[in-house]
Amino acid sequence: MTPLVLGGAVRPGHAIGARVALDLGRLEGSWLDPELEARVQAARVRRARRWAPIDALGAATPAEWTLAASLHDLFQAANPAFDAGLRRSAAARILELARETIERVPTPADVSQALSRHTWFARILDIARTDTTVSWWIGSHTYLGVDPPRRLQAWPELRRVSVAAAPHALLELAPLAVDRSRLSDAMALLLTRTPLTELATCTREAPAFTFSQAALALVSTRTGRTLALRALAGLPPAEVDAALGRATRDLLATRRAEGAPAVTLLAERTLAQVAGHAARPQGSARGPAEAFARGLGAVAAVSLLEASREGWTPDERQRLLVALEPGARSDDAREARALLGVPA
Amino acid sequence: MLERIALHQTRLHTPGLGLDAKGVALGAKGLILLPSIDRLVALLAVYTRERSLEDLMPSLAMRVAKSKLGTREITLEFAAESSDRMDRLAETARLVGGFTFTGTARHFVQYRDSAAPFGYDATELLPTDAALALYHDHFSQTYDLERTIELRSLVLRLMPRLDPSTKLEPGMRIVVAEQGLGPALVHYFVRSRVEGDVGVAEWPPASAFDDAPVRRWIFRVPELPVRMRALMYETPGITCFVPAGPGVAVEVGHRHPVELRACPVFDAAGLVLVRAGGHEPWTLERLPPMGALTAFARVELRTVGPEASAASATSQPGAVRVPLRMAPSTTPWRKVTATWIEPAQIPLLRRLAYALPHATIAQARMAMTDRGAFVRSSAGIEAIPLGTFFVEVHPNLFVPAGHEVTPAVAPDVLSRALAAPDGQVLFLGTDARAVAVAEVAFAPMEAALLEAPPWEPLVAEAIDRLLEEGTLDLKVTPIGMLPLRGVDAPAEEAPSKERA
Numbered sequence: 001m002t003p004l005v006l007g008g009a010v011r012p013g014h015a016i017g018a019r020v021a022l023d024l025g026r027l028e029g030s031w032l033d034p035e036l037e038a039r040v041q042a043a044r045v046r047r048a049r050r051w052a053p054i055d056a057l058g059a060a061t062p063a064e065w066t067l068a069a070s071l072h073d074l075f076q077a078a079n080p081a082f083d084a085g086l087r088r089s090a091a092a093r094i095l096e097l098a099r100e101t102i103e104r105v106p107t108p109a110d111v112s113q114a115l116s117r118h119t120w121f122a123r124i125l126d127i128a129r130t131d132t133t134v135s136w137w138i139g140s141h142t143y144l145g146v147d148p149p150r151r152l153q154a155w156p157e158l159r160r161v162s163v164a165a166a167p168h169a170l171l172e173l174a175p176l177a178v179d180r181s182r183l184s185d186a187m188a189l190l191l192t193r194t195p196l197t198e199l200a201t202c203t204r205e206a207p208a209f210t211f212s213q214a215a216l217a218l219v220s221t222r223t224g225r226t227l228a229l230r231a232l233a234g235l236p237p238a239e240v241d242a243a244l245g246r247a248t249r250d251l252l253a254t255r256r257a258e259g260a261p262a263v264t265l266l267a268e269r270t271l272a273q274v275a276g277h278a279a280r281p282q283g284s285a286r287g288p289a290e291a292f293a294r295g296l297g298a299v300a301a302v303s304l305l306e307a308s309r310e311g312w313t314p315d316e317r318q319r320l321l322v323a324l325e326p327g328a329r330s331d332d333a334r335e336a337r338a339l340l341g342v343p344a
Numbered sequence: 345m346l347e348r349i350a351l352h353q354t355r356l357h358t359p360g361l362g363l364d365a366k367g368v369a370l371g372a373k374g375l376i377l378l379p380s381i382d383r384l385v386a387l388l389a390v391y392t393r394e395r396s397l398e399d400l401m402p403s404l405a406m407r408v409a410k411s412k413l414g415t416r417e418i419t420l421e422f423a424a425e426s427s428d429r430m431d432r433l434a435e436t437a438r439l440v441g442g443f444t445f446t447g448t449a450r451h452f453v454q455y456r457d458s459a460a461p462f463g464y465d466a467t468e469l470l471p472t473d474a475a476l477a478l479y480h481d482h483f484s485q486t487y488d489l490e491r492t493i494e495l496r497s498l499v500l501r502l503m504p505r506l507d508p509s510t511k512l513e514p515g516m517r518i519v520v521a522e523q524g525l526g527p528a529l530v531h532y533f534v535r536s537r538v539e540g541d542v543g544v545a546e547w548p549p550a551s552a553f554d555d556a557p558v559r560r561w562i563f564r565v566p567e568l569p570v571r572m573r574a575l576m577y578e579t580p581g582i583t584c585f586v587p588a589g590p591g592v593a594v595e596v597g598h599r600h601p602v603e604l605r606a607c608p609v610f611d612a613a614g615l616v617l618v619r620a621g622g623h624e625p626w627t628l629e630r631l632p633p634m635g636a637l638t639a640f641a642r643v644e645l646r647t648v649g650p651e652a653s654a655a656s657a658t659s660q661p662g663a664v665r666v667p668l669r670m671a672p673s674t675t676p677w678r679k680v681t682a683t684w685i686e687p688a689q690i691p692l693l694r695r696l697a698y699a700l701p702h703a704t705i706a707q708a709r710m711a712m713t714d715r716g717a718f719v720r721s722s723a724g725i726e727a728i729p730l731g732t733f734f735v736e737v738h739p740n741l742f743v744p745a746g747h748e749v750t751p752a753v754a755p756d757v758l759s760r761a762l763a764a765p766d767g768q769v770l771f772l773g774t775d776a777r778a779v780a781v782a783e784v785a786f787a788p789m790e791a792a793l794l795e796a797p798p799w800e801p802l803v804a805e806a807i808d809r810l811l812e813e814g815t816l817d818l819k820v821t822p823i824g825m826l827p828l829r830g831v832d833a834p835a836e837e838a839p840s841k842e843r844a
Contacts, residue, residue, distance in 0.1 A: 007814025011821050017831030043813075073831075081823045090827045100834055129818040145820030170818075 001060065001068045002036060004120055005043045010127055012076040018097040021069030022104060026062060044119035051230040057116055063105050064120050067193055070105070071124060073098035074186055078170060080144045082177035091177035099186045105193050107214035111223045114214075118196040124187075125201050128167035136161045171206045196224075200231035202247070203239040211251045211262050220261035229269055229278070237273070237281040238290060244269075245293030252339045263296065263340065267304045270297030274323040288332075296336035298327030345468050346453065346481050348460035358466045358479075360448020368427040368456055369463030371447040373403075376433060377478060378418040378442040384493075385502060385601055386440040387420070391433070392606035397495075399429075401608055406495065409476060409487035416490065419476065430455055445478050453479045496609040500627075504598035504620050510586050511577060511597050518593050519563040520617065520626070522581040526561030527640075529582070533563070534641040536572070540565035541634035547626065560626075562615075564634060585617050592616040666751060668761075668776045673748040677735060680724060682742050684771060685731035686716040693717060693730055697793050704728065708789035711781050718771065718781050719789065732774075740769045740783065747774060 003010045016024075044057050060068075073094050082091035108114040129145040134152050137160045141152070153161055168174070171184050188207035191198040195214035202209040218224035232240050244266060251259045272278040285291035302324050305317055312320070327333060349356070349369050356362070356369060364370045378384050384406065391397070397404065403423035410416050424430055424446055434444035434455050445452035446463070451470075456463035459481075466479040474486035521529050530542060541564045546557040568576065568584075576584045577596055585593035591610035594600050598620040610616055617626040685693055697705075704727040711718045719728060726733075734742035738755035741762070749758055749772070764770045768780040 003816060007816055009817050009819050011819045013821060014824060014829075015827060015831045018834040019832040020830065022834050075818060076823070079820055079823055081820070082827070087823075087827070090823075093828060094831060097831060097833060104834060123813075123816055127816040127818050129820065145818060167817075 001064075001120060002040055004068070004071075004123060005040045005047075007123075010075065012072050012079065015073050015076045015094045015097075016069045017073070017094075018101040018104075021066050021073070021098075021101045024062070024065040024069050044116075047119045047122055048115050050234075051227050052115055054115075057119060060120065061113070061116065063113075063193070064117055066101060066105050067117070067121065067190060070098045070101045071121070071190060073101075074183065074190070075127070075170065077178050078173050078176060078183065080173070080175055080177075083175040084177075088177040092179075092182075095178045095182060095186060099182075099189060102186065102189045102193060107193060107217065108195065111218065111221060111227065114194065114196045114218055114224065115227065117194040118200065121190075121194045121197050122200065124190075124197070125169065125204055128169050129173055130165050130167050132163060132165045134161065134163050196227060196231060199228045200235075202232070202243040203235050208246075209243045210247050211259075213258075216251075216258055216261045219265045225261070225265055225268060228265060229272065232269065233272075233278050237279050238286065241281055241285070241293040241297075242287055242290040245289035245291070245296070248296060249289065249292055249339070256339070263300045264304070266293060266297040267300030270294070270301040270324070270327070271304065271320065274301070274320055285332075291330070291332040292335065294327050295330045295332030295334075296340075298324045298330070299333045299336045299340065302328050345466055345484050346464045346479055347467050349462040349465050351462065353462070356465045358447065358451055358453050358469070360451070361446070361453060361465065363462075364427055366427055367462050369446065369453070369465060370424050370427055370430065371452070372424060373447060373452075374422050374424040374430050374433060374455070375445040375447065375452050375476075375478070376420040376437045376442045377409075377445065378420065378437070378440070381418060381493075383440050383442060384418045384420065385498075387436060387442060388602045388607075390439060391436050392603040395432070396606040396608070398606075398608045401495075404495065406493040406498070408490040408493065410490045411485055411487050412474075417487070418493070419487070419489075427456075443478075443480060445480075450475065451477045451479065454481060495607065499600070499602055499604065499607055499609060500616070500618070500625050502601050503622060504594050504600045504618055506597065506620075507599035508597055510594070510599060511573065513586060514567075516587055517563075517565050517568040517576070517596070518585040518587065518615075518617065519565060519568075519576055520583045520585065521561040521563065523559045523561065525579075525581045529561065529563065530637060530640045531642055533565070533637050536569070538565060538569060538572070538637065539567075540637050542637055542640060543632035543634040545628055545632045562632065562634075563637075583617075583619065588618070592618065594618045595620045668758075668772075669750045670744065670747045670772065670774050670776045671750045673746060675748065677733075677745045679736050680726060680733050680745050681722055681736050682718065682720045682734040682771070683725045683728060683731040684716055684718055684734065687714075689730055690717060693728075696728070696730060700727065705790045705793065706788075709786040710789045710792050711785040711787070712792070713779075713781060713785070715779060718769070718786070720769075720786060734771060740764070741772075742770065743772045744774050749776075 002008075041057060045055065048054055048057060077091045077095040077098065079091070082088060108117060131142055131144050132148050133140060133142045134148045135141075136152065141148070148163065153163060155161070170187065171180065176183070184207045188210075191201070191207070192212035192214050195212065195218040198209070198212060198215050199218070219228050232244075244262070248259065248262045248266060251262055269278065273280040281290070281294075285294055302321065305312065305320060305324075349363075349367075351367065354363070358369075358371075360371050361369055362371070376387065378387060388397075400422050403421070405421045407419050407421070408416055409419045420442075422433070430444070430446060434457075437444045444455040446455045447453060451466065453466050454460075454464045464479070464481070466484075470477045470479075470484060470486060472486045475489045476487040478485050478487065519529070526542075526544070533540060533542075543562050544559055545562050546559050549555065549557060573584075576582055584596040586596050588594045588600060589605035589607070589610060590612040591614050592604050593615070594604070595618065598618075600618060604610070604618075611629075613630055615626075615628040615631050617628075619625055703723075704721070707723045708719050708721040708725075708728065710720075716731070719725060719731070721728070733745040735745045736742050738759045741755065741759050741764070743749060753761070759770075762770055762778060764778075764780060767783045769783050769786070770778050770780050772778050
């Protein structure tokens with residue numbers, strides 16, 4: 001788990017399996033290297049203090065150990081060595097067991113647990129395998145996730161050696177012995193177990209962001225919503241609008257009864273932008289999802305302002321309403337009203 | 345008997361004859377055969393006109409040789425050394441009618457000429473016991489040596505010939521006066537402000553009838569005035585000589601046939617005076633002690649009055665002291681390098697400090713006293729327009745600009761009168777009162793001016809290093825032979841108690 005926090009090389013070993021992964025959390029023990037443990041804890045606190053004023057974090061919980069083991073197996077299932085006859089089934093088995101393991105890990109019980117898990121898994125989507133292609137005057141070879149031998153790079157001018165290294169994220173790896181969609185689903189499932197990470201990476205390309213139960217549970221609380229807003233503030237506003245708009249529209253279309261926390265999140269985010277506390281996207285919306293998020297945010301923010309009379313002076317309220325009015329009158333806002341059941 | 349030496353010929357018959365680097369036949373010696381003594385003198389005269397005999401002297405030998413027929417001729421032997429030297433001497437000998445030979449011991453062959461560029465070789469040698477055997481394309485002759493001619497005696501025996509132009513040559517003159525004329529000539533030179541040295545030399549008596557040596561006064565006059573030359577040249581008993589080389593001089597109006605400067609046969613510590621008219625030269629082995637002409641001036645003694653008048657008592661002059669005053673002056677200001685800023689103007693100085701350029705602050709030095717601030721700047725203090733400007737009239741002594749001290753004594757005298765100890769800088773005010781500031785109290789203004797704010801170390805760099813997060817690089821590892829070994833499905837019960 002150290003590289004997840006401190007960075008560096010991630011070297012998956014032999015597959016762990018579901019039973020061992022679930023038993024990892026029950027083992028009592030401590031870090032072998034106290035200094036390394038101190039560095040990891042300091043890095044986790046630094047990560048947490050970006051959004052919350054806390055000074056200490058506990059050691060890894062059993063659920064975090066299990067999630068880390070599952071993540072390990074996900075990476076091992078993507079090992080290109082499995083892409084051979086009689087071995088692909090082994091990779092599928094490892095992937096399936098990892099998925100079952102993640103399913104058995106409970107979602108965070110409170111915001112502090114969500115924050116703790118985020119400090120471990122905040123960068124899991126940053127993990128990338130570097131594939132290096134070495135070409136020389138009579139041939140070339142690609143080395144997947146390993147350093148090319150130095151002998152192939154000798155006499156670069158004489159042999160006209162060219163080395164091209166390209167990083168590939170987990171879901172972009174090739175060749176892959178398992179079904180890519182299943183791997184993506186497993187990763188999405190893992191993200192649902194760390195909802196703050198799920199929200200903080202909502203602009204990712206894959207797996208696409210959707211409001212999971214855990215994420216909705218997190219933003220349904222005042223503290224969780226604050227953390228989520230702070231997490232979203234560090235991302236490009238337009239991309240966040242697009243991701244939240246798409247996820248909220250799907251949520252309202254399929255699980256409308258559960259969509260209130262997401263709408264409130266959008267409303268408070270829009271209010272923060274209008275009040276000048278958060279960055280606003282520049283220019284007009286570049287897609288329907290982004291426009292929907294803006295319209296829904298404006299409608300919900302107006303509703304929020306009208307519903308809560310306290311906390312705002314009349315002038316501030318009026319100023320905010322004036323600023324929200326263009327967004328609240330857009331076509332996308334009308335669609336949002338229809339979805340929310342709010343009269344025009 | 346002679347044959348021309350061909351190009352690249354290596355074998356020669358004449359003993360002691362060899363080929364130099366140019367292929368020219370050359371022996372260890374060169375020999376010039378001259379028919380008479382006057383040709384020898386002519387040879388020396390021509391050669392010394394452009395060159396010195398100094399390099400020839402160690403090996404130069406002049407002899408009278410007698411042939412079997414009884415004729416006497418002159419031989420001049422010298423070390424051949426190189427064909428260049430031989431060429432020069434051969435050309436000179438050809439000019440005066442002499443023949444040039446080269447060889448080593450006894451047999452000398454004709455030196456090269458235009459007909460034989462590489463010289464000659466004697467195919468048959470004369471069977472002889474004579475001292476010299478000379479082989480020429482016109483003759484071959486043997487000679488016996490009769491006597492040797494010394495160059496010095498030859499030069500001294502040669503009579504100088506008339507040359508009035510030497511009378512007009514500038515430079516030193518050596519005047520020899522008979523004994524009776526010496527003192528008078530000394531006084532004449534002293535009266536005429538002629539500088540020079542004088543000494544007395546003695547020669548043996550001219551004949552057995554004289555019992556006393558002959559004494560003559562010798563004057564060495566560096567620059568004889570033109571008006572005196574005729575007197576020196578024409579007065580009987582006075583002989584004037586013109587230096588012709590180190591240790592030798594020729595009587596004025598004459599010139600020696602041989603250039604004596606090219607003949608290193610005279611000792612520079614002695615003196616040879618070559619006289620005209622067939623008289624023998626006067627020679628001095630060592631120059632007599634010479635004294636300045638002024639030392640021989642006539643002296644007169646006072647015969648009347650006391651020997652000396654001694655003072656009865658001595659005392660210092662009485663002091664006439666007046667108080668120092670400062671008076672306004674219209675002289676332009678120079679070296680305005682200090683200012684005296686009174687305490688009331690210190691706040692103004694503080695405000696001005698923000699506007700002063702760096703160069704001014706860097707060059708200025710300031711001392712803070714209870715009478716105010718004293719600021720000095722060697723480059724000029726005008727850039728700090730505060731206080732009373734001072735001019736440095738003497739090191740560490742300042743007077744107000746636009747004022748001068750009265751009485752108008754020199755700054756050095758003023759400094760001594762104030763008697764300021766070392767390390768004190770004196771400022772004279774307009775009321776003529778002086779204040780002294782210790783020189784060590786002057787500190788760089790930029791150090792005295794700034795009240796440094798408290799500071800705290802920044803650790804941004806350390807924080808950056810600490811916060812740096814490395815990239816996450818997924819490495820591929822071997823999966824082993826049994827990648828599913830130990831990979832088991834989960835147990836039925838839920839292992840974790842964490843449940844939302």
